[in-house]
Amino acid sequence: MRGMTAALLFGVLLGVSASIPASENITRGDLQSIIDAAEPRSVIMLDPGVYVGNVTIDKPLTLSGNEWPVVDGAGTGTVITITAPDVTVEGLIIRSSGISLDREDSGITVRAPRVTLIGNQLEDVLFGIYLLSSEDSVVSDNVIGAKSDVYVASRGDGLRLWESERSLVERNVVRDGRDAVFWFTDDVVIRDNEITGGRYGLHFMYSDRIIVEGNHLVDNSVGAYMMYSVGVEFRNNIFANNSGPSGYGIGFKDMDDYTIEGNRFIANRSGLYLDNSPSSADAYGLVRDNLFAYNQVGALFLPAVTNNLIYGNSFIDNVEQVGVTSTGTFKDNDWSFDGRGNYWSDFAGYDADGDGIGDIVYRVDDLYNTLTDKYPDLQFFQDTPAAKAIALAAEMFPVLRPLPLMEDYFPLIERPELPPVRDLETGSQAPALALVSLLMLVGSAVILQVPIRQNRSRTKKEAMA
Amino acid sequence: MTAITTRIEPTTERLEPSLVWVIASKEIHDATRSKWFWLWTVAFAGLAAFMASVALPGSQVTGYGSFGRTAASLVALAQIIVPLMGLTLGAYSIAGQRETGALRFLLSHPVSRSEAFCGTYLGLAISLAATVFGGFGIAGIITVAQGGGANAASFVRIAVLSWLLSISMLGFGMLVSTFTRRSSAALGTAVFLWLGFVFIGDLGVMGTSVATQVPTWGLLVSAVLNPVEAFRLASLSAFSGSLDVLGPAGSFAVDTFGDSLGLLLFVNVVVWAIVPALVAWARFAHGGDV
Structure with missing residues (x-):
């Protein structure tokens, strides 16, 4: 009892003397x-x-x-x-x-x-x-x-x-x-x-008409995984660095009538993953105005996923922009709406008439990626010159070229503006990088200067000899 | 048979550091004034700068993750150019000196073969450091100037790994050089080796893996046995902290070796950096015409 009084007294004194929480x-x-x-x-x-x-x-x-x-x-x-x-x-x-x-x-x-x-x-x-x-x-x-x-x-x-x-x-x-x-x-x-x-940032089942807006789902195994729900809307969220063995930004299984709009999918294993969604014949899936950047796969579909409308998105430097697991294609999904497709960072086309739409079709028919979809073990050779050589060989010899996974008939030339979101707070790494880079350059310069000094010492040595 | 074994025993020759350094500094002096060296330096630095400048900071999301792709491009670039650099410089070194009589002239001085070899190797290794770190330095500065960022520690690790790859290839090149009399033959062999390390090896493993369903660990073993692949894996683990991006084989490696994976991959590269040069040294120190 006396101890408690003392503690109380001490706490009160502390509370008076400083503004730190006295609770403890x-x-x-x-x-x-x-x-x-x-x-x-x-x-x-x-x-x-x-x-x-x-x-x-x-x-x-x-x-x-x-x-x-x-x-x-x-x-x-x-x-x-x-x-x-x-x-x-x-x-x-x-x-x-x-x-x-x-x-x-x-x-x-x-x-x-x-x-x-x-x-x-x-x-x-x-x-x-x-x-x-x-x-x-x-x-x-x-x-x-x-x-x-x-x-x-x-x-x-x-x-x-x-x-x-x-x-x-x-x-x-x-x-x-x-x-x-x-x-x-x-x-x-x-x-x-x-x-x-x-593990799962958000995990939904049997929950209809949910609105998910402006959230940050970062460094989880899976950003958001949803199953068996109808009428869900995802807007302006950030899914970054969700990189477990599944590692989806958003994964949908058996979902209907969903809208995925204005989200940022950055550096996930796959940004968007669709499994049998939409699942009913008359349901829709709308994926528009999102950013998919630096993911292993921008959007990954299971075979026979159909009825998605995907337009106005930016696909930037994903290792594989879009992919289908095993041997399917994106047949029966639409990659443009009303003459507007998506922006693709690897689109090698032109826009002669200046209408903002590429004049040739954007096509995904990379032989290496087709192979990795079929034989996942081959992902081991990601980014190697050999993998690039395979892709290049297919470009040059049409006989090797696989069936296109998808075709965007109206690829955008300019990256579309996205609605603003709360930014992630990432500390600046620039100063340290600048420092080490400068040190490397100085080191190189010093090496280039070595002989002049050494020649002199050598002469000295020879003279001494 | 006995004759051969005795020839490759460790050297007991004199190895005077100051003399080695004199030769090394001469080698640096020569290298930094040679066409080859500047060709490689300009090519590497230029391409690294290009890679860094096309890597968009990318999104309104403060450059998150953007360095991953820049780093992957830098590693892919290093994987192609750095071996070619090391192999050709190495291949030309002894064979070229032999062809011009410079080697005979050098060895007519009170300089042992080991000193000549180590001096040449050290000089070239240091010259390669100038090229590699110069290239990475420029890429880093450009990344910063564009408002990008990167983990400085990973960046340094990739640069160091690239340099280790370059001296590994230098060792292979010098090994080729000790076998060949003419510099053209040495260069030809070096380029062939390069093709093997960079393209044919991987393509072969890929083909075999599809055709015969090599077990997942087989891919790892194949990678460890190829210095260029060893470098790629170590670099990937340096900047992404894991090999998850490499699909099942990568996940297998992470599961099997856990936290020590990064260190093991690094040690693997170090071993590849040392062994070829040691073999070349043993081979050169123990005979053959000059």
Whole structure:
């Protein structure tokens, strides 16, 4: 008791003397009893300090943190469980859940509709925020970290929404979790989130009319993977460096009526991956005004994927601009609309009439890439002179030329403008590169000067001899 | 048979560093004034500069990932030109000196064969460093000037690997040179070797792999046995941190060797940089006409 008073006193002194959060140094009592004592629909302003123990909120109220109070699950179970509707939790640090995947130990588990979770920080939790049948909820501005000492497949999902229709997930930062999962969750809006270092950045199943907008999905194994959903829209997201063995920016399986527009696919294994999408005969797939740059494959389709309309996109310096796995082609997909195709960085054509459309067809019929589609082992020779020689041989001897994978009849001459997006924050590497480059040049120059000095010393040596 | 083995024993000849350096500096002096050297230097630097300048910063997304493709182009370029550079300079070295009588003249001085060899090798290796680092330096400056960026450490690693490749090929070239009497024959053989390392080897492995379904690890072994491939793999792992981009065989390598893969690939290149020169040295030091 005396120790606690001392800690309190110390914390108060610290709180007064400096503006750093005092929470760590104050041990508070039981949060559960505070909640139990509160009237429904009241507002609890939580003072700084560490509140140890798991908590259940079973009546509508607002729990609001002042100067980042910490709710610590002490490494067991779910830290905060919400079982009543209309609860708001904001401004808390929530940490140390248990590690049981079976019990789905989480930072916050919600089992009621209309819950609002704003501006919390979750640390060292197995699952981050888990919404179960929580329609019309809002999850925004939270920062969700993971149990980074647990192997990635044994981690929980940073975010999981299950049957939580019409929810809004906005401006959250999710790091190093397993997936962000949305199942049976229609009409959700996912906007301006940052999801990095996970397995599946976003993972959807049976969730119709979802809008995914302005998110950054970087350094995951897969950016977004969606299955069995209708009417999904992806706009102005950035998918960068998603490079696991699958490594898709976006992967779709059995999806219908989707729009993929204004996204940036950068340096992924494949930017877009389509498997039987659209799956119904009368459904559409619209892929327009996106940027595919520096990916291993810009857009990769499984054979017999049809009915996609792909135009206004820029394909820039992808190792393979577009490809079909094994032996298919892009038959029955359209690469232009209303006389406008796509921009291809490797288009070797011209525009004599100046209408902005290339006067010859852009055609993908690279023999080497056709071979790698068929024999993936041959990707081993990517970018080698031998691979280039094979492609060149097919150019020169039409008898070797494979059937074209696709043809764009209206290739664009200028790279189309894309709608603006929030930029990724990448630190500038230029100064260090400039420095080492200069050093290399100076080194070369010094070498070129060597003989003049050495000749003199040699003469000296000879004279001495 | 015995005669041959004794001829290739390690040398016990005198190897006076200062004398080696005198010969090396003369070699640098000659090299930096020769047509060949400048042809290679200008070609390499020019193409590297071109590669760097056509690599678009590419997107509104702050140059993310753009260096990956620049680096891949630089590696592809180095893979073609650097071996040709090293092989021809090496092939011409001893054979050329022999043809003009310069070698006989040099060895009539109190200079041992080992000193002559090591001096020549060192001089050419240093000259090649000027070419390689000059080319990379220019490419780096242009990348920066265009608002691009790259991880400086990977960039240096690729440059160093390119130089190691060049001296590996220098070793092969000098080995050819010790076998041939005429410089034209040496150059011809060198170009043939180059074709083998750069094109025919890979094409052969590719063809074999399609026709006979070589197991995935077979591709790795084939790569380790070809110095140019060894260089390519080490460079790829230096700038992409992994070989995942190389499909199943790359993933296999990553799974098998894990974090030590980069180091192993680097050591592989170092071994290839040293061994041919040692063999050439042993061969030259132990006889043959001058």
